[in-house]
Amino acid sequence: MIMERCVICKGKIIEGAELRDGVELKGWKCTKCGETYIPSGEVLRWEILTGRRKGYVRKIRTVGNSKVVTLPERLIAEAKIHINDLVLFEKMKDGILLRIIHPHISKRS
Ligand SMILES: [Zn+2]
Numbered sequence: 174m175i176m177e178r179c180v181i182c183k184g185k186i187i188e189g190a191e192l193r194d195g196v197e198l199k200g201w202k203c204t205k206c207g208e209t210y211i212p213s214g215e216v217l218r219w220e221i222l223t224g225r226r227k228g229y230v231r232k233i234r235t236v237g238n239s240k241v242v243t244l245p246e247r248l249i250a251e252a253k254i255h256i257n258d259l260v261l262f263e264k265m266k267d268g269i270l271l272r273i274i275h276p277h278i279s280k281r282s
Pocket of ligand 1: 179180181182183184203204205206207208
């Protein structure tokens with residue numbers, strides 16, 4: 174997102190930061206009317222750091238030489254994830270998709 178002019182007053186936009194609930198969000202600010210523009214990635218970071226996505230956020234940990242992340246209980250129930258299911262990691266534009274493969278069901282079909 175690169176903006177040159179404010180959508181409200183057509184004023185000049187410069188890079189700026191905004192402090193929201195103790196989290197510094199990087200974005201753009203209008204030099205004329207003061208309107209701020211915060212990209213969605215920064216808003217998501219703010220939601221996570223202020224606990225607004227609590228049930229679905231995990232921290233990467235180290236176990237031996239591996240980086241490990243646990244699955245939220247709610248997600249396990251919703252996606253019907255079982256022990257020995259396989260996880261296919263697919264790189265997406267905005268992140269990584271975890272595709273759950275149930276081997277026991279695939280074999281029957
Ligand atoms: Zn403006």
